[in-house]
Amino acid sequence: MLAGEMRFYLGGTRATVGEGGLVVVPPGLPHAFGAAAGTPADVLAVLTPGVERFECFRRLGRIGAGAEAFADLLPDQERFDGHFLDVPDWRAG
Structure with missing residues (x-):
């Protein structure tokens, strides 16, 4: 995460990740993501x-x-x- 906060759904678990955080999504894992409510977010996705x-x-x-x-x-x-x-x-x- 470059700035702000994002919400992630990772195989049944929810997490909020802020600036400096890292999320790794293994192949085949059901997932979703979006900016946290009321918070803009900048994310680098590889x-x-x-x-x-x-x-x-x-x-x-x-x-x-x-x-x-x-x-x-x-x-x-x-x-x-x-x-x-x-x-x-x-x-x-």
Whole structure:
């Protein structure tokens, strides 16, 4: 974490990580992340192997800005190696 705070969902566990923190997500671990409520966050993400995840993040930015619908991203889950799960306790947190 470069600045601010982010919330992470890591295989059933929730954590808040602040500036200077590090999170490692092993392959296959269900996870989610986002800025903590009311807090901007700057994060450096290192992704390997180099699959087409960067386009996924660009599209998520457009979804957040209302320029694209989330449903439009769902058919590309395999392409981006990002699988969207319904995790009620993440949304509630």
